Amino acid sequence: MEIWGRQRHRVIVLGTPQAVCQKAADLFAESAIQAIAAHGRFTTALSGGSTPKALYKLLAVDKYRQIISWEKVFIFWGDERCVPPGHTDSNYRMTQDTLLSKVPIPKTNIFKMYPGGEQPTAAAAAYEQTLVQFFGLGPGEKPRFDLILLGLGHDGHTASLFPGSSAVDEKNLLVSACYVSTLASYRLTLTLPVLNAATRTVFLVTGDSKAQVLYDLVTGRNHPQEIPAQLVQPAGDLLVLADNAAARYLLN
Ligand code: 6PG
Numbered sequence: 590m591e592i593w594g595r596q597r598h599r600v601i602v603l604g605t606p607q608a609v610c611q612k613a614a615d616l617f618a619e620s621a622i623q624a625i626a627a628h629g630r631f632t633t634a635l636s637g638g639s640t641p642k643a644l645y646k647l648l649a650v651d652k653y654r655q656i657i658s659w660e661k662v663f664i665f666w667g668d669e670r671c672v673p674p675g676h677t678d679s680n681y682r683m684t685q686d687t688l689l690s691k692v693p694i695p696k697t698n699i700f701k702m703y704p705g706g707e708q709p710t711a712a713a714a715a716y717e718q719t720l721v722q723f724f725g726l727g728p729g730e731k732p733r734f735d736l737i738l739l740g741l742g743h744d745g746h747t748a749s750l751f752p753g754s755s756a757v758d759e760k761n762l763l764v765s766a767c768y769v770s771t772l773a774s775y776r777l778t779l780t781l782p783v784l785n786a787a788t789r790t791v792f793l794v795t796g797d798s799k800a801q802v803l804y805d806l807v808t809g810r811n812h813p814q815e816i817p818a819q820l821v822q823p824a825g826d827l828l829v830l831a832d833n834a835a836a837r838y839l840l841n
Pocket of ligand 1: 636639641668748749
């Protein structure tokens, strides 16, 4: 079932988390094949957290492993926890364990957001330079990812753009470092100008705990300061893949 929200979200409701994962894998492969055909490479910024783990595992199985030209895939992250890359909280480690160690992608195509040990602001500046160099950006230009995957926190955050964070208001930097008081930890995040430049943006939202925030995101009920994810309004394709549990208020 498809629901169109007041904020341009095209919500595709699929019964189960497994169905969401399958659709997300199909979209990932479709985006990769289209981008590689169009401009010889596929650039993506991946989400962290728990929701995308099953997707990453699925992309590593034969069907997707074989149809995607992994040597032309370039992996970035939408956000990262400021922990060593081998830490159990690291989005890099999660993605490495579920996908990147299982597909033939050159290590030089993988761009860690937090290599470990740096001061958060220095790490953010370094990743910004990585984006500038990789995308060949001039002053004020933003990188245009072919696909950005995002999750949705029950508090309305996405990537590491949390309610009340100064990173939400960042209009110039491409990457911001922020201290998340509710988590008592530092995070790095792509900023909204980067998120809103993507060719295709896909939110993955599953589970009962996301029902209210998904309803608020899609209906535009709350003010964006309370739901930073509402500020993700890319000119490109904006999709939300949700299971019945997360979409239950939208379905009634
Ligand atoms: C992270 C993510 C974050 C995540 C949401 C939802 O680093 O944790 O990038 O934005 O997508 O917190 O997380 P779950 O998928 O675990 O619910």
